Amino acid sequence: MVDPTSDHxxxxxxxxxxxxxxxxxAIVNxxxxxxVTWIEDDTVRxxxxxxxxxxxxxDER
Structure with a gap:
């Protein structure tokens, strides 16, 4: 998988x-x-x- 934080x-x-x-x-181009990133149960989500x-x-749900 491509690094999701890169300019991809x-x-x-x-x-x-x-x-x-x-x-x-799928998020392409x-x-x-x-x-969005967050910590949940000591794991990065x-x-x-x-x-x-x-x-x-x-976010509204």
């Missing part, structure tokens, strides 16, 4: 792309990609989002 919005294969936590779409609207919808 170019030339990324869909099979290696992270999926949007809200809508489930999306400069609007957003990521992360969630990826296509854009700000998916992030906001996930």
């Amino acid at each position: 919005h170019e030339d990324l294969d869909e099979s290696e792309a992270p999926d949007c936590e809200q809508c489930g779409d 999306e400069p609007t990609h957003r990521e 992360e969630a990826h989002f296509c854009d700000e609207s998916c992030l906001n919808a996930w």
Whole structure:
């Protein structure tokens, strides 16, 4: 898998792309990609989002 913190919005294969936590779409070549990280039970967790609207919808639940 590609390092999700890298500048990977170019030339990324869909099979290696992270999926949007809200809508489930693969995030390929999306400069609007957003990521949230947090600590839960001493483990780093992360969630990826296509854009700000998916992030906001996930955040509101």
